[in-house]
Amino acid sequence: MIRTNLRYHRPDSLAAASDLLWSHRQDIAVLGGGTHLLPRMTRDQESVSHIVDLKALGLDGVNISANGVSIGSRVTYDQVLRHDALTRILPLLARVSHGVTGGRQVRNIGTLGGSACFAMPGSDMPGALVGLRSRFRIHGPTGFREVDSTDFFTSAFVNALEPGEFLHSFDILDIPTATGYHKIKHSAGSWPIATATAALWEGQRLEITLGGVQETPVRIDVTKVADQPEEFAAAIDAAITEPWDDVLAPGSYRRRVAAAAAKRALSELRRRVA
Numbered sequence: 001m002i003r004t005n006l007r008y009h010r011p012d013s014l015a016a017a018s019d020l021l022w023s024h025r026q027d028i029a030v031l032g033g034g035t036h037l038l039p040r041m042t043r044d045q046e047s048v049s050h051i052v053d054l055k056a057l058g059l060d061g062v063n064i065s066a067n068g069v070s071i072g073s074r075v076t077y078d079q080v081l082r083h084d085a086l087t088r089i090l091p092l093l094a095r096v097s098h099g100v101t102g103g104r105q106v107r108n109i110g111t112l113g114g115s116a117c118f119a120m121p122g123s124d125m126p127g128a129l130v131g132l133r134s135r136f137r138i139h140g141p142t143g144f145r146e147v148d149s150t151d152f153f154t155s156a157f158v159n160a161l162e163p164g165e166f167l168h169s170f171d172i173l174d175i176p177t178a179t180g181y182h183k184i185k186h187s188a189g190s191w192p193i194a195t196a197t198a199a200l201w202e203g204q205r206l207e208i209t210l211g212g213v214q215e216t217p218v219r220i221d222v223t224k225v226a227d228q229p230e231e232f233a234a235a236i237d238a239a240i241t242e243p244w245d246d247v248l249a250p251g252s253y254r255r256r257v258a259a260a261a262a263k264r265a266l267s268e269l270r271r272r273v274a
């Protein structure tokens with residue numbers, strides 16, 4: 001049960017949403033699908049008096065143009081899976097969305113923006129969005145600003161949003177030649193312990209982005225070492241400076257499995273290129 005009296009707001013403009021977030025800045029939360037937020041409020045882990053629902057702001061669309069792909073922050077996993085053009089251009093997003101556990105309910109209402117803003121180290125989407133070199137469009141009291149995905153995730157469960165700001169959309173301006181994804185987890189239904197996104201850019205540069213192994217995703221240029229297994233594993237290991245511990249696994253275990261996850265993501269990418 002949520003124990004506070006809640007005031008629900010559904011602003012009809014971006015400016016009104018930012019005004020609300022600014023006016024109640026210590027005491028307000030944005031509602032995405034609510035799959036993280038509402039259970040946390042029920043368990044008293046989070047307490048606010050105001051909820052702002054961005055439903056009326058048109059943030060649930062996907063726009064594909066010559067300039068790249070723009071994805072509204074309220075787009076759900078299910079919408080990704082049902083969007084043929086998006087899954088053709090960015091199969092990684094469908095691959096990741098498909099693998100999110102929690103069944104249809106979570107896929108139907110969980111949003112990409114909610115996953116990003118919650119900034120949980122073990123979530124799938126943060127690492128994938130960094131792996132796609134996406135840029136995050138943020139709206140605040142003075143209008144729009146953009147941050148690179150690598151700067152959005154500042155530490156575990158903390159993002160770069162300032163008071164009055166909300167996540168508007170993700171822009172993916174360059175489309176990778178090919179991608180691969182792998183995650184390591186205890187069982188089919190459990191959360192990831194380590195995720196690896198492999199991306200090939202302009203047919204040449206190979207990058208691996210690790211998720212879950214540190215507080216924030218870490219992107220590594222592996223172009224020169226991709227064909228040398230020992231150097232590849234060493235490059236992955238060297239990138240992990242402060243491994244992340246939680247109830248699912250200690251940091252030492254995450255460090256140990258990271259190179260294996262990266263290797264499998266790279267193998268998947270290569271199968272797609274072949």
Ligand SMILES: Cc1cc2nc3c(=O)[nH]c(=O)nc-3n(C[C@H](O)[C@H](O)[C@H](O)COP(=O)(O)OP(=O)(O)OC[C@H]3O[C@@H](n4cnc5c(N)ncnc54)[C@H](O)[C@@H]3O)c2cc1C
Binds near residue numbers: 031034109117123
């Ligand atoms: C049973 C279950 C299994 C799951 N399994 C996985 C899994 O395997 N892998 C995985 O990665 N995730 C998993 N998840 C997590 C799921 O991905 C997230 O719960 C979901 O993506 C969060 O989206 P939401 O829209 O529900 O966020 P919400 O709960 O609505 O919001 C989360 C946080 O982000 C903030 N927020 C939301 N949208 C915005 C915005 N536009 N601007 C600013 N702040 C915003 C909210 O205020 C809140 O603090 C699972 C969840 C459940 C319940």
